[in-house]
Amino acid sequence: LFAGLTRQPPDALLAVIGMHRADPRPHKIDVGVGMYRDESGATPVMRAVKAAEERLLKHQDSKGYLGAEGDQRYTDLLARLALGTKLAESDRLTGVQTPGGTGALRLAAELTARSGRAPTVWIGTPTWPNHVPIFLAAGLAVETHAYFDADRSGVDMDGCLAALSRARAGDIVVLHGCCHNPTGARLTAEQWTALADLIAARGLVPLIDLAYQGLGQGLDADAAGMRLLLNAVPEAMVAYSCDKNFALYRERVGALWIQAATPSAVMPVRDALLMLARWIWSMPPDHGAAIVRTILEDDNLTQSWLTELSDMRARIAAIRASLGEAHPVLAHIAQQEGLFALLPIDKTAVASLRDRHAIYMPDSGRINVAGLNSVSVKHFAEAVMPYL
Numbered sequence: 368l369f370a371g372l373t374r375q376p377p378d379a380l381l382a383v384i385g386m387h388r389a390d391p392r393p394h395k396i397d398v399g400v401g402m403y404r405d406e407s408g409a410t411p412v413m414r415a416v417k418a419a420e421e422r423l424l425k426h427q428d429s430k431g432y433l434g435a436e437g438d439q440r441y442t443d444l445l446a447r448l449a450l451g452t453k454l455a456e457s458d459r460l461t462g463v464q465t466p467g468g469t470g471a472l473r474l475a476a477e478l479t480a481r482s483g484r485a486p487t488v489w490i491g492t493p494t495w496p497n498h499v500p501i502f503l504a505a506g507l508a509v510e511t512h513a514y515f516d517a518d519r520s521g522v523d524m525d526g527c528l529a530a531l532s533r534a535r536a537g538d539i540v541v542l543h544g545c546c547h548n549p550t551g552a553r554l555t556a557e558q559w560t561a562l563a564d565l566i567a568a569r570g571l572v573p574l575i576d577l578a579y580q581g582l583g584q585g586l587d588a589d590a591a592g593m594r595l596l597l598n599a600v601p602e603a604m605v606a607y608s609c610d611k612n613f614a615l616y617r618e619r620v621g622a623l624w625i626q627a628a629t630p631s632a633v634m635p636v637r638d639a640l641l642m643l644a645r646w647i648w649s650m651p652p653d654h655g656a657a658i659v660r661t662i663l664e665d666d667n668l669t670q671s672w673l674t675e676l677s678d679m680r681a682r683i684a685a686i687r688a689s690l691g692e693a694h695p696v697l698a699h700i701a702q703q704e705g706l707f708a709l710l711p712i713d714k715t716a717v718a719s720l721r722d723r724h725a726i727y728m729p730d731s732g733r734i735n736v737a738g739l740n741s742v743s744v745k746h747f748a749e750a751v752m753p754y755l
């Protein structure tokens with residue numbers, strides 16, 4: 368049975384974790400996988416998360432099954448945070464808890480595959496390396512198109528609109544809600560409007576991947592473009608991750624919401640979601656979602672979480688500003704948002720930075736700016752400069 372399997376290259380992003388870990392050099396820098404780090408390089412458990420865990424430990428009286436939908440109150444409270452009250456309470460919306468944002472994307476892909484249509488999934492490049500394989504693995508056709516103009520270090524809106532004007536009604540358009548991974552390039556309100564107009568006019572279905580809400584400009588600002596889009600179209604999907612904004616990475620906390628065209632279309636969608644979830648993971652893990660629910664149910668915990676999230680956002684912005692000042696070629700980094708920026712360097716330069724300076728990033732030249740601190744940012748900029 369297994370003799371036909373061949374060796375596969377390790378996941379390029381996850382491999383960086385292992386390489387960095389194995390490097391004994393004390394000054395090593397990890398700007399690889401997308402995790403927030405504080406000034407000391409740690410990825411701490413957030414204060415509100417610790418407090419919520421203490422409450423759960425004390426008061427949780429059962430580990431009984433919840434069902435394929437997971438913790439529905441978590442999903443509903445999170446919907447208000449992500450989508451805003453009006454969209455969250457719409458009778459055209461349904462949502463389920465998923466194992467992380469990846470689980471949400473895979474469930475969205477499986478739902479699409481079961482729709483009885485054969486839509487193409489349109490994905491702008493560069494993108495998170497896991498996006499394309501997730502849709503291919505669900506048997507969907509994927510078409511990639513330009514999204515980022517490396518020469519201008521900005522969004523290639525003309526290229527994007529031109530590509531999407533070739534899409535057919537019912538095709539899926541994958542968009543990053545905020546904090547674009549890997550470029551950090553932000554869509555302006557006008558660009559969101561232009562996209563929404565085209566998507567609505569052509570009958571396309573947006574799938575928004577919102578994995579960094581609150582780490583760009585702020586919770587509502589980071590969701591504004593997505594909300595505008597959802598208001599403009601009959602059908603949409605939103606894949607959400609609490610990995611970064613609640614720093615719950617390994618707990619695998621996500622959600623998928625589907626906006627149906629009519630209230631009567633909601634229950635068949637929900638039935639399909641529950642059935643597919645049951646087949647794939649049966650029920651999502653509870654602990655992380657219970658933490659988020661506990662925080663969102665309590666004003667004090669919510670306030671503590673918001674304060675810490677805003678401190679994280681401010682630190683990211685400060686590092687971005689330092690990088691922007693370090694070299695004209697990096698100036699765009701100060702204008703962009705979130706954890707990631709794309710350095711205009713090739714993989715030979717990436718390997719050389721690793722060997723000579725113990726700086727770890729994936730071959731794409733993407734950096735997690737939160738891997739730097741106020742001291743290492745200078746060393747980093749000096750090391751990178753000869754390659755720019």
Ligand code: LMR
Binds near residue numbers: 399401402495497548
């Ligand atoms: C990243 O892009 O580094 C993160 O989203 C982590 C991951 O799962 O790849």
